[in-house]
Amino acid sequence: MKLEDYFHEYDPLRKGSVNASDFQKAFKEAFPDLLTDEQVEEIQSHYLVQGSADCCNWPKFLHDAETGEVLCIGCLK
Numbered sequence: 001m002k003l004e005d006y007f008h009e010y011d012p013l014r015k016g017s018v019n020a021s022d023f024q025k026a027f028k029e030a031f032p033d034l035l036t037d038e039q040v041e042e043i044q045s046h047y048l049v050q051g052s053a054d055c056c057n058w059p060k061f062l063h064d065a066e067t068g069e070v071l072c073i074g075c076l077k
Helices: 003-008 020-030 037-046 058-067
Strands: none
Touching: 003 020, 003 058, 020 037, 020 058
8 A cells, every 4th residue: 555545545535635633543554653643743743734733734744755855753843
């Protein structure tokens, strides 16, 4: 299964965003036991849609993951 497929499950209309809870679910399904919940939440906060407190831009996350531009966990502080 491709990484984007995990997000498509939570974004059936392919709008390019999912709520933070679904972002975490998709991430944990794709990468079980890779990061703690707190680390995933830190990533989520980086990909929040501007002006939204609960909507994540998963295509931007995928782009950054594919191009090696994913943020460093702990570097945001």
